[in-house]
Amino acid sequence: MSVTENVMGGVIVMFIFLIAGAIVIHNLTGHTVDKMELTKNKYLEEAYSSDFNALLQATEPTTMRSFSDLLTDALYYRQDNLTFGNTTINTREFFTSTLDAAIGKGRYYMEIKPKIIEVSLNFVIDGSNSLQDEREQLAEELPSIIEGVKKKIYETGEEIVVANVYILGNKYDLKDRQKCDIYNTDRADITCYVIGAEELYAAPDDFNNETYDVNSKDQYKVEFNVTPPYSDVDYVRNIRKAGEKDYYEADWGAGVAYASAHNKGMARLVVLFPVSDELSTSSIPDACFHISDIPRQKMCDLCNTGCPAERSSASVEKALQVAKANGHIVNPIYSFTCDYDYKPMFNTYFEIVNSRSTSNVCSEAACGGCSVNNGVCFHPDCESVILEQMNHVADETFGKVINLEDIQNLVYDISTAIDDNIEEYKFRLGQEYDYAARFVSERSLPLPNKLMTDAKLFIYPNKNEVA
């Protein structure tokens, strides 16, 4: 009995030894294999990093510009086709053929996006009463919009987000100046300005080379010929007296140009949001600005249904030129919510000037200002033209139009647009494989606007890479 016990004891001891040995060996082997993998990966990482350096130096044959220069230009201007003098090159083709030949087809993915450490949000808001709700909603929600953008771009905690609000109006008019009071300008990151004709348009003296300061921030007005729509020999920038709706109160085109120029040359992402329910320079036809008699003027403002599309387009084109030159994004906010500030006294005007008018003239289809069927809207026939021009400026600057159907969605719509702007500010080449083994090399490259950008090259190794 005791022999059996001893033999069994021995067997158990041996078994324990073997199991323990197997575990120790397994661990040691695993550790050694990991070490081997680590050594191999370290080598491949260095080798691919060296390959990336070589690729960035490769020269494009017609322009003699380097791969890295073209890469940052293509990202900055967000165009595949870049023109240098008389030569236009397809950068994507150049990058793809170079990478295919050097790394191998299907074995790489390249992504380049700006390193955003500072964002400037600029709201250019029509100063008319119909936009009062939007201005108030924005004032309330601006802090949370800023915090949302900060979270989106967070990397080191040193990111800066600032917001500037430009209200189009007459800064000499107390009522217009007070429109800034609702913004929490005690915060260092929120600033509000009332800008009017003086700020928006160049004066004739500005075009005099001898007296004009070419280094001024307002030099853009001369360069892009930003002048008021009615400037002539008797140069005027204000057509109507203070308190009366003037064209510059709705000139979001000139407002965007101003905001863009005042954010020029800064190494940051600048996003511009013109907010309006009218054509740029207003939906009021030209003829109405030359009527001095107030009742007739109001009648014309509200009931002349012609849309001044060309006047508006000229202003929008200026905005486009300045924003594009500065590499800024424009996301126009269209807020045509039929909440035009209808005043019963308008009917009095109609009765005075139009003998055919009755007290319910606003129900007539001919009246641009009011319509029972559509609610109280200002020149509803201009809606399609406004949207067309807003889409044009958004398309050209890589922004998007926000059609604000419900004012409660203002924060969501703005935040989504900014997210899209940041996300779309990328240039990608090759195919990204989510779960494949890969080696990533990263380089910081400068963009033309001094913003730094991260270029990442993902290389997917072959199974038996190295040999």
Place this chain on the structure above:
Amino acid sequence: MKLFSSTQSDRRGVYAVLTSFFFIIVALVATIGVLFYQNMLVTFERSIEKDANEYSVVTDAKNVLFSCYGKTIDENKLNESCNVSMIQGYTIEKLGINQCNESFHDFLNNSRYDQSFVYVVPIQEDKRICLGRLKIFL
């Protein structure tokens, strides 16, 4: 008197011998097992060190080649070979892309080699920079 009759105490002695013998066998097997495993591990480690050494050799060789031809390889210098004793040889191939002229420079001492390692390298051709492949043979 009984010859060869075993008592209980005799039986205990036999068991003790058997048990001791058995334990010695167990100890021997365990020792041999451990030694075997250890030996296996040492061999494995050596093989890894050899691989690691290869990576380090090839990196050093690449640096020596860059010091000979420049970090951006000067095509005019490619007529002469660079003395890199730790490798079997190397080849430099200029790729015929982006309007660059294709070329191949062979500095392989013999055709017997175990492994080859490839790098993409910049090669200066006149005023522009072309891409090439540097292949190092061990």
